[in-house]
Amino acid sequence: MPGTDAVSEVIGSIMLISLVVLAVAIVGVGILSQPPPVQTQYLDAIPGLSETKGLFLYHSGGDALFPGDFFVRVDGVDYFQDKLSIYEESWPWEIGKLLNVDGSQISEYSQIQIISTTGGQRAILVDIG
Structure with missing residues (x-):
């Protein structure tokens, strides 16, 4: 056709x-x-030991961190929000503030890690050792 x-x-x-x-x-x-990528915080911290304060971490640069957004691992032992406090100040942990880890329980360390838990993922922010 x-x-x-x-x-x-x-x-x-x-x-x-x-x-x-x-x-x-x-x-x-x-x-x-x-899913959108999770943006990990940035952090610089300087550790110190004191007879009265035990282990403390000085926030020397980076993002402010809030309770529940991170934990601290000292020689394989994890310290969560209930064992972390800001020395003589309040949250958030930001530049110039000291983070006290579990009172005076820690007198020495060989490795410290600050691990972010935001976004449901874990990422090491600082590894001091």
């Missing part, structure tokens, strides 16, 4: 364009459905 070839070519072109659009949409959904 005359004219049927042109209709078949149009239908084929529409189907090919539809498949390309569908493939691009699937790739786009796959890329956009990824």
Whole structure:
């Protein structure tokens, strides 16, 4: 029949364009459905020991940290919010403040790690050893 070839070519072109659009949409959904990356805090800390204060950490630079957003690991022992306090000040732990770790229980250490727990992931912010 005359004219049927042109209709078949149009239908084929529409189907090919539809498949390309569908493939691009699937790739786009796959890329956009990824969870946003978690931004880890930045921190510089200087450790110190005192007979009266035990282990303390001086916040010398970086982001302010809030209770529950991090913990401190000293020689493999984890110290969470209930064992951490800001010396003679209040939270957050920010530049210029001292973080006291478990009162006067620690008299020496070989490794200190400050570990972030924000975003449901753990990341080592500082490793002193």
